[in-house]
Amino acid sequence: MAKLLFLQNLDYEFLGPMYISSMLKDHGHECELAIGQTFEDFEERIEKFQPDLVGFSIMSGSHYWGKNLAGKIKEKYGIKNIFGGAHPTFFKEFIEEPEVDYLVRGEGEETMKEIMDRIDGNECFHNTPNLSFSQNNEKTHNPLRNLRPDLDEYPFPDRSLYNDLDKLGERKVRNVITSRGCPFHCSFCFEDAMRDMYKGKGKYVRIREIDRAIEECKRLLAETNAEIIYFADDVFGMKKQWLYDFLEVYKKEVNVEFICLVRADIVASDEQYAYKLAEAGCKSVFFGIESGNEQLRNKVLKKQLTDDQILKAAKLLHDVGITFRTYNIVGLPDETLEDAFSTVELNIKIKADYPWCSIFSPFPGTELTDYAFNKGYLGKEFDYDSLDKSFFLETKLEIPHKREIQNLQKFFQTAVLWPWTYPLIKRLIKLPSNVIFRAWFGFIYFLVYIKSEKRNFWETFKFAIKNYKHVLVKE
Template identity: 45%
Template sequence: MARVLFLQTIQFEFVGVMSISAYLKKAGHQVDLLLESEEGEDFFAKIKDYKPDLIAFSAMTGDHVRCLEIAERIKRFSDVPIVMGGAHATFFPETIEHPNIDIICRGEGEEAIAELCNRIDEGEDYSNVRNLWVKRNGAITKNEIGPGENDLDQYPIPDREVYYKYPYLRNYPTKPFMTARGCPYLCSFCFNRDFNRMYHGKVKMLRRHSPERAVEEMLEVKSKYPLKRLFINDDIFILDKEWLSEFLPLYGREVNIPFACNVRVNLVDEDKVRMLKKAGCYMVMFGIESGDAELRRNILKKNITDRQIYHAAELFRKYDIRMKTFNILGLPDETLEKGLKTV
């Protein structure tokens, strides 16, 4: 049994960390997590007390800077291997060159981190584990990406207890869920484009839980923790109309809690909006990115039209569903006039 300790600076549940934690526990390993903001001055003392066999960060770009600072301090008192995964490590694997990072995990981490822990537990070499870049004595081994799991129902229900030991997160009324992974679109600014290229031919671009498995997770959380609203964090929740027609009635009957979700305007039609409203959707979020159609098309490669944006907004307003939009200012070739279109 390997003892794994996740460290995090952002006060929010990472769905990926919860999934990896559940996967590791099912494989017989011990997992805990420390939030720096919650632990305060005890943060580093608790790292020492846990006596981990592996320390793990899931880092986004920007947040990675603080993670590297923490890794540097840990290395002053421990030689435990430190692995960094998440979006930043996936797309900037050269972070392995930082003197205090020993391993980089690229892409999805369930199988790779479980295999890493198995080998640490057995005292075996882990330098050839797929998805990992491993540094030993200054030499870096860059392993290929392994095949992903297409059947998400094979994964255990994410382990929320690693976060919900903290009262703030446990009692927060809105909790995140994912019913799918991936997106088939190729927007130039989004990590999904490069993720799809990295996994080309090794996993489907979009994978979903079955409606029953998605609802099972939601019911488990509803029974164990305070839950007044859900945020379904799929990149595009409404992509598959047939799946929606199965999931939403089941959700309405069994879970019956207001929820928000991400949509894409070119996929919006009245049937979908009607189903969303009936099931309890109170808010949708979608990317406009820029009010200038030329920038959307040529720079962002986001092929949605002004007409599709207005049509979707009209439908959501008709059914009294709130809207939140995502936008980007300061794009290449953006003039003041074009920026004001977005505003």
């Protein structure tokens, strides 16, 4: 049968490759995954497995690593490559890179199954939906297939794909999704662009049946050492009645701690929401604030979220003993230094347990990136290859107070967790950026991460030592 070998450079379990792997294995194909950094790291696995294709699931920033590795593999072994994930989905021009053979845009399970079926039958697969390729200097982008309306028709994700990670230590937090798609229209998020791509091709937001999601949770606990479930939906429990029914069954039949992503306005809309989460075993939630300036948050970022809703959600979560991580962004188009300070101050006001802050990265396909181009924050010479694999390093925008904002990001968590440091931080950010600022950020980021996601300290420490370059080092 046909063979696919996924390659990635981060010691982390991603659901996308696992769903594709389970789909392929259910139809008789073989799929494996290898983790490494350099070409030499993968040679033994490639020679042993002899894949028909090597696959990469990539975000913007890691695409540069992927295409270089793919080129070396093709040169030595003659094995073609296929790229999926956010970067090729929203930047189909990636197919113009000479190292790149194929792109899968959008959801990939059925497309990869069709491709592997045709490889197995020694047939051409160039007319497969969602596929982009280059042939005789002609670039072809096939139309997207309709979305599968029932997510429960897909097999459960193949957890065995990441068995190599078990050698690195305990993995007690595991991801599950109960839905795909997001109904909101935030300008900085790829979900809005994805929804537009799939317009007319089926219902975009799809929620799984409760019984099927519960069955996956129980199987996960039975087959792995998981102790905590992280519901990685874009928004967990978008439909309150579905959520309340799910939580009742979850408490009875699964009954382990869980973490989830929510929206502050949904939490604030019903005082029972936070209570029911806590009652079912939720210990921590994550939600986005993005900016402390309400006008910027709603007019430019289109978050549609008020300060009052954020304040109320924080109070309700604190009242029931649920800690929360806040997502924030600095270095935004139209943002002033005072706006960035207001983001720090709002997080201090709500006593965010686990503040998190990135620097805006102009990912292709998002409305906010187009806005940055139109407003002159990004020049025509801007190249997506210049994007860093980390969104914690520097801004690509030409904005006032660039240095101060970049430095503020490094001290954001410190200022929120220990507000007495805030006046000093306002002075420190005027200094030139330096390795001490980055090292301090890395240390605090590590502490916040292990607490917010209930990770084991020493296992996470080993992970951080091995992967710190993805956060703190420029490509």
